Amino acid sequence: MSGQLLTARQVANELGVHVKTILAWVQRGELPAFRLPGGAIRFRATDLEAWLEERATPGRGAPTTTTGAARLSLSSVVPTTTTDEEA
Numbered sequence: 001m002s003g004q005l006l007t008a009r010q011v012a013n014e015l016g017v018h019v020k021t022i023l024a025w026v027q028r029g030e031l032p033a034f035r036l037p038g039g040a041i042r043f044r045a046t047d048l049e050a051w052l053e054e055r056a057t058p059g060r061g062a063p064t065t066t067t068g069a070a071r072l073s074l075s076s077v078v079p080t081t082t083t084d085e086e087a
Helices: 008-015 019-027 045-054
Strands: 041-044
Touching: 008 019, 008 041, 041 045
Parallel strands: none
Antiparallel strands: none
């Protein structure tokens, strides 16, 4: 098995959302995750990168082509400083 495994808290910190939001997305099947034998939820960094890429909005700093998009790093995701009201 390859790839870094992340906790819900790590994912929440990277995406700038509350951990409860991450768990709700998992429960609704919107965010790829899996359970370890002990019941803990984990996320593959590569799955999250692909999930983010699928949801990128062109015109807001996202690449308009897929060339090089696979190299997106979850650690490079920086929460924006604008709010929905400002957008």
